[in-house]
Amino acid sequence: xxxxxxxxxxxxxxxxxxxxxxxxxxxxxxxxxxxxxxxxxxxxxxxxxxxxxxxxxxxxxxxxxxxxxxxxxxxxxxxxxxxxxxxxxxxxxxxxxxxxxxxxxxxxxxxxxxxxxxxxxxxxxxxxxxxxxxxxxxxxxxxxxxxxxxxxxxxxxxxxxxxxxxxxxxxxxxxxxxxxxxxxxxxxxxxxxxxxxxxxxxxxxxxxxxxxxxxxxxxxxxxxxxxxxxxxxxxxxxxxxxxxxxxxxxxxxxxxxxxxxxxxxxxxxxxxxxxxxxxxxxxxxxxxxxxxxxxxxxxxxxxxxxxxxxxxxxxxxxxxxxxxxxxxxxxxxxxxxxxxxxxxxxxxxxxxxxxxxxxxxx
Amino acid sequence: xxxxxxxxxxxxxxxxxxxxxxxxxxxxxxxxxxxxxxxxxxxxxxxxxxxxxxxxxxxxxxxxxxxxxxxxxxxxxxxxxxxxxxxxxxxxxxxxxxxxxxxxxxxxxxxxxxxxxxxxxxxxxxxxxxxxxxxxxxxxxxxxxxxxxxxxxxxxxxxxxxxxxxxxxxxxxxxxxxxxxxxxxxxxxxxxxxxxxxxxxxxxxxxxxxxxxxxxxxxxxxxxxxxxxxxxxxxxxxxxxxxxxxxxxxxxxxxxxxxxxxxxxxxxxxxxxxxxxxxxxxxxxxxxxxxxxxxxxxxxxxxxxxxxxxxxxxxxxxxxxxxxxxxxxxxxxxxxxxxxxxxxxxxxxxxxxxxxxxxxxx
Numbered sequence: 001x002x003x004x005x006x007x008x009x010x011x012x013x014x015x016x017x018x019x020x021x022x023x024x025x026x027x028x029x030x031x032x033x034x035x036x037x038x039x040x041x042x043x044x045x046x047x048x049x050x051x052x053x054x055x056x057x058x059x060x061x062x063x064x065x066x067x068x069x070x071x072x073x074x075x076x077x078x079x080x081x082x083x084x085x086x087x088x089x090x091x092x093x094x095x096x097x098x099x100x101x102x103x104x105x106x107x108x109x110x111x112x113x114x115x116x117x118x119x120x121x122x123x124x125x126x127x128x129x130x131x132x133x134x135x136x137x138x139x140x141x142x143x144x145x146x147x148x149x150x151x152x153x154x155x156x157x158x159x160x161x162x163x164x165x166x167x168x169x170x171x172x173x174x175x176x177x178x179x180x181x182x183x184x185x186x187x188x189x190x191x192x193x194x195x196x197x198x199x200x201x202x203x204x205x206x207x208x209x210x211x212x213x214x215x216x217x218x219x220x221x222x223x224x225x226x227x228x229x230x231x232x233x234x235x236x237x238x239x240x241x242x243x244x245x246x247x248x249x250x251x252x253x254x255x256x257x258x259x260x261x262x263x264x265x266x267x268x269x270x271x272x273x274x275x276x277x278x279x280x281x282x283x284x285x286x287x288x289x290x291x292x293x294x295x296x297x298x299x300x301x302x303x304x305x306x307x308x309x310x311x312x313x314x315x316x317x318x319x320x321x322x323x324x325x326x327x328x329x330x331x332x333x334x335x336x337x338x339x340x341x342x343x344x345x346x347x348x349x350x351x352x353x354x355x356x357x358x359x360x361x362x
Numbered sequence: 363x364x365x366x367x368x369x370x371x372x373x374x375x376x377x378x379x380x381x382x383x384x385x386x387x388x389x390x391x392x393x394x395x396x397x398x399x400x401x402x403x404x405x406x407x408x409x410x411x412x413x414x415x416x417x418x419x420x421x422x423x424x425x426x427x428x429x430x431x432x433x434x435x436x437x438x439x440x441x442x443x444x445x446x447x448x449x450x451x452x453x454x455x456x457x458x459x460x461x462x463x464x465x466x467x468x469x470x471x472x473x474x475x476x477x478x479x480x481x482x483x484x485x486x487x488x489x490x491x492x493x494x495x496x497x498x499x500x501x502x503x504x505x506x507x508x509x510x511x512x513x514x515x516x517x518x519x520x521x522x523x524x525x526x527x528x529x530x531x532x533x534x535x536x537x538x539x540x541x542x543x544x545x546x547x548x549x550x551x552x553x554x555x556x557x558x559x560x561x562x563x564x565x566x567x568x569x570x571x572x573x574x575x576x577x578x579x580x581x582x583x584x585x586x587x588x589x590x591x592x593x594x595x596x597x598x599x600x601x602x603x604x605x606x607x608x609x610x611x612x613x614x615x616x617x618x619x620x621x622x623x624x625x626x627x628x629x630x631x632x633x634x635x636x637x638x639x640x641x642x643x644x645x646x647x648x649x650x651x652x653x654x655x656x657x658x659x660x661x662x663x664x665x666x667x668x669x670x671x672x673x674x675x676x677x678x679x680x681x682x683x684x685x686x687x688x689x690x691x692x693x694x695x696x697x698x699x700x701x702x703x704x705x706x707x708x709x710x711x712x713x714x715x716x717x718x719x720x721x722x723x724x
Binding site: 334 | 381665677678679681685688690692695696697698699701703704707710718
């Protein structure tokens with residue numbers, strides 16, 4: 001049996017979690033969905049599946065320190081620093097050339113750092129099934145979440161024929177990947193029973209994904225080869241910077257998944273959320289809600305308020321009157337007030353602050 | 363010609379201006395409607411009408427220091443401290459017995475400390491006409507504001523026959539005082555042209571108002587006589603406290619105006635607001651609004667926001683997305699978020715905080 005490696009992608013800037021997330025405090029290091037930072041939860045979730053010495057985190061060089069700090073005590077995973085964010089195809093390729101040096105026959109499990117998944121034991125069981133599928137051939141294995149509701153904020157996977165069952169978990173062929181759908185389309189997807197949420201988690205052999213990158217995105221592949229040749233040499237940093245900077249930003253979905261032939265989707269029946277906005281935080285934390293559906297962290301006084309998320313602290317009182325479905329996030333130097341259905345637009349506020357020179361709030 | 367005195371009533375607690383107003387920082391000492399504290403504006407408005415040495419401010423003893431501090435440089439007016447707030451009849455009676463000691467034939471102009479009035483020159487001209495009316499007889503003179511819109515938050519005065527014209531300003535008899543009306547009733551009032559807003563400003567001879575208090579609220583009058591007899595004696599403080607404490611809270615409108623015979627209303631054509639809530643602050647400051655009707659003090663970023671008032675400072679950024687007709691008031695230790703039409707309910711938040719033991723925010 002080949003050796004399994006885990007690659008945690010932690011490069012997000014988390015603009016949509018402003019004002020809690022900042023340039024030097026991205027969402028993956030924040031305890032947004034629970035008491036622990038999300039990247040620490042992701043590392044902990046792998047316990048018993050991949051040992052820490054075969055786990056690596058890929059992130060922007062500016063975020064290495066906050067990520068390591070957020071992990072707490074214990075032996076740290078390896079961290080691969082990107083000099084520039086170039087989306088997931090480059091990120092995964094970079095991790096692959098690092099792993100290949102020592103283990104060209106290895107298998108990679110690729111996971112975003114900012115997902116909430118329960119229960120961890122079931123997550124590991126589903127991963128083990130996928131690893132079996134990946135290790136025995138050339139399949140690119142994805143994980144399809146059985147959709148509990150017709151989300152419009154996620155991509156979908158249209159499954160094809162049933163390929164097999166591994167460890168009691170069904171594995172399907174993939175007909176097509178679908179981008180975030182309109183509401184009515186999402187409802188059709190869910191009703192058909194043939195669609196999964198695209199989890200953004202992948203499993204494949206290192207050699208298989210590198211071969212796909214070579215075929216589908218040859219310029220990226222050439223850069224990766226150049227980088228791979230200098231790892232652990234004196235020119236590593238400068239070559240990485242030179243080779244990475246001109247790369248196009250392209251996702252692994254677009255670069256590889258939508259073009260490759262041998263795709264499999266493993267049915268994942270654990271609870272899953274990619275925590276894309278404050279709205280999804282409100283959804284995730286609904287078990288903490290009071291009788292009116294309000295979730296409040298910190299001192300607050302809510303009068304005729306329902307289904308509202310207030311994130312603050314004990315040192316500042318937030319009082320809200322007569323509003324529903326609101327998000328209020330207060331930090332020492334900035335406060336956000338936003339209806340839940342506008343949570344995606346928080347990133348536009350951050351972009352405006354950038355344009356207007358309010359760097360101190362970024 | 364008798365001597366004119368001004369009595370500024372500054373006893374309000376300003377719960378409706380929380381979190382900017384606090385127990386020891388009532389609204390009258392705050393620059394809520396403009397750059398200067400409201401009580402300082404009220405004193406300044408009397409310049410040229412009543413000299414500062416014949417101006418007194420009546421307030422709660424706990425508010426004497428912040429009020430004097432808010433007045434800035436220059437000779438201060440006299441301050442009469444009430445040991446307990448007992449509404450306007452007691453407040454005015456207390457001021458009257460103080461004035462009577464030196465000037466039993468004097469005339470009093472009574473003004474709330476928390477009104478916004480423009481222009482000051484026209485205000486003084488209207489006051490002079492009222493003083494003429496009051497000085498020559500037994501009339502209790504009120505001021506009726508020509509209503510620019512059908513407000514439901516003010517009391518109204520139904521005027522009767524035209525009594526006279528003084529300095530070119532019409533003076534009417536009064537048919538009846540009306541409490542805050544429903545919307546449809548307010549519209550009828552305004553349409554009829556026979557109704558004024560009740561400004562809460564009064565003018566009368568000291569002896570006339572004391573005689574009314576003697577006839578209509580004899581227990582209050584007896585307490586005032588007891589207090590008056592000990593002014594400037596060693597027992598003044600203890601007698602004031604003893605006599606004041608058991609008094610009923612009763613307004614001058616209810617105690618006197620609705621029962622007296624010789625009432626006059628002087629038509630006041632200056633711009634007037636009693637600044638009763640954050641909603642009226644938004645209305646008063648509308649000249650500062652941007653193209654979307656937003657008025658903002660301090661650092662803020664508003665995305666798809668209209669007709670909103672944000673009060674903050676330069677040290678904390680307030681970002682609002684996709685909300686209209688909102689009020690946001692941020693102080694270092696508390697933030698209020700409230701739709702304009704719920705502005706009256708801010709006092710309920712304050713009451714809840716009291717009940718829940720959050721004294722640090724009061």
